[in-house]
Amino acid sequence: MAVEIGEELLFGDEGSEEKYEVIYTCELNDKHYLLAALSEELNREETEPEIIGFTYTEDEEGTLFYDEIDENEWPEVEAKFNSYLEELEQEE
Template sequence: MAVEIGEELMFGEEGSEQMYEVVYTCEINEKNYLMAALSEELDDEDKEPEIIAFSYTEDEEGTLFFDEIENDEEWKQVEAKFNSYIEELEKEA
């Protein structure tokens, strides 16, 4: 089960989790990444949503494990792919 754009996931500390919607996924160097925004912010046309990003892995049972992106070079690669994706979306609009 790969993470799909539009999928909703819970992130946050236990007791203060919030619902996020996946807005982008990609693979770089055989590693999977996702970018997500708070679902409620995506519904608000007057507010630009804050984007969070994680790398993720999946075990044999389909359980997802998320890791923060801590390497600057890794972050730059993910951000560049996301920005290219956004530019393509804007061209189509």
């Protein structure tokens, strides 16, 4: 799939989109997921960035389509993300 960590994406209603940076991607149960945070919030040390999550698919032309993560899927995606964060902390 085409989405990578660090990639910037626009989310929101047309005309009021906001720039988000992909902070995590994974595949679970044959679905692709991404977590992203507002780019401007990632650079602020005093606040935790709000994280949004989506599943995504790609058509034959490479166009990406996003859907909200189902509330039943969140616990598994969150657990993988937390494991990823722990691995990053151990590397430091």
